[in-house]
Amino acid sequence: MIKLKLPRLGDTSVEFEADSVINFPDGLPGFETCHRFKLFHEEGKPSINWLQSLDNPDVMFSLRDPALLNISYDVSLSDADEKLLESAPGDELLMALIVYKDGKAENKTAAVQAHMLAPIILNVSKRRGMQKILKNIDAQVVFSGT
Numbered sequence: 001m002i003k004l005k006l007p008r009l010g011d012t013s014v015e016f017e018a019d020s021v022i023n024f025p026d027g028l029p030g031f032e033t034c035h036r037f038k039l040f041h042e043e044g045k046p047s048i049n050w051l052q053s054l055d056n057p058d059v060m061f062s063l064r065d066p067a068l069l070n071i072s073y074d075v076s077l078s079d080a081d082e083k084l085l086e087s088a089p090g091d092e093l094l095m096a097l098i099v100y101k102d103g104k105a106e107n108k109t110a111a112v113q114a115h116m117l118a119p120i121i122l123n124v125s126k127r128r129g130m131q132k133i134l135k136n137i138d139a140q141v142v143f144s145g146t
Helices: 079-085
Strands: 002-006 012-016 036-041 049-053 060-064 093-101 112-123 128-131 141-143
Touching: 002 049, 012 036, 049 093, 060 112, 079 112, 079 128
Parallel strands: none
Antiparallel strands: 002 012, 036 049, 049 060, 060 093, 093 112, 112 128, 112 141
């Protein structure tokens, strides 16, 4: 069992099995040294997930299922993507969007934005992930709420 403190959530701790760690072989753009992540959600809030780096405790991303934002994608994985994810027929793949509040916002009710140009793709079956940079999309979703 691994115990992890989450400084971005007020030093809350979570415990999890080592085999639930997701490996991002190439890291994430801007965070290339972060390869090991844990995906979790707060109890009672399954629609918002957190992707916490195990290599750098200060690196954590908020993730949402694009379907919950009424967004659908038709994404094709390249051979290199499939190799990176170790994707095989029957593997469970899922996609998530990084969501964030504008860091310059002065109040807590600032709009939350979704990074639609670079969804996270996870091979749940193999515990591998990547961030897929999309080139043929020109939009951003902004939604308000708490």
